[in-house]
Amino acid sequence: MTKTVPEITFKTRVRDESVEGPNPFRWQDVTSSEIFKGKKVVLFALPGAFTPTCSSTHLPGYEKHYDDFKKLGVDEVYCLSVNDAFTMFQWSKHLQIEKVKMLPDGNGEFTRLMGMLVNKENLGFGYRSWRYSMFVDDGVIQAIFEEAGKSDNYPEDPFETSDSETMLDYLKG
Numbered sequence: 001m002t003k004t005v006p007e008i009t010f011k012t013r014v015r016d017e018s019v020e021g022p023n024p025f026r027w028q029d030v031t032s033s034e035i036f037k038g039k040k041v042v043l044f045a046l047p048g049a050f051t052p053t054c055s056s057t058h059l060p061g062y063e064k065h066y067d068d069f070k071k072l073g074v075d076e077v078y079c080l081s082v083n084d085a086f087t088m089f090q091w092s093k094h095l096q097i098e099k100v101k102m103l104p105d106g107n108g109e110f111t112r113l114m115g116m117l118v119n120k121e122n123l124g125f126g127y128r129s130w131r132y133s134m135f136v137d138d139g140v141i142q143a144i145f146e147e148a149g150k151s152d153n154y155p156e157d158p159f160e161t162s163d164s165e166t167m168l169d170y171l172k173g
Contacts, residue, residue: 003141006113007032010103013085025089032110035103036139039075042167043103044133045116048125049083049091053159058131059095061164066099072171074135076101082108082117082128105129119152133162135170143170 010032013025035041044062046054059079062069069077080103081088088102111117111129120128134144145166147158 004139005032005036005136005141006110008109008113011085011106012104013089033139035078036136038138040073041076041078041136042069042074042133043078043080043136044162045080045111045129046131047120047128049081049087053157055095058159058163059097059100063097063100065164065168068168074171078103080105080110080129082106082111118150122153131159131162133167135167
């Protein structure tokens with residue numbers, strides 16, 4: 001059975017020079033179709049912005065290899081987290097992310113429909129995304145690399161298969 005990405009509307013913020021003041025951004029709804037239709041996309045999902053593994057290794061690894069992904073025919077690389085657009089923006093700014101696009105799933109809707117929403121109340125996080133990465137071609141999931149042990153309140157923070165190197169190896173064949 002072919003699995004397609006869930007169709008939802010993401011609430012994003014985009015720079016708009018016509019907006020005056022110190023915060024020149026406006027809200028823009030972006031649908032899954034707009035992100036994935038007719039494109040080859042790498043998406044990796046993380047438990048949370050500013051968290052240790054996500055900030056020190058995961059997101060920087062995809063940023064470092066962004067051009068390698070492009071050379072392999074990938075149209076875009078997205079980082080998704082169950083965080084709001086403001087948090088995702090500040091996190092990318094803090095880490096000096098310039099190439100990977102940040103995708104806020106503030107309500108966890110995409111994550112829930114992917115079957116990746118887990119409760120992390122043991123860490124005070126509430127509901128978050130399980131760590132995974134996937135390669136999507138025209139909205140169809142071609143490969144997904146899900147970390148082992150997916151469950152609510154999992155005591156570990158596995159980071160074995162959703163890294164940028166695993167995705168690069170897959171795309172190289």
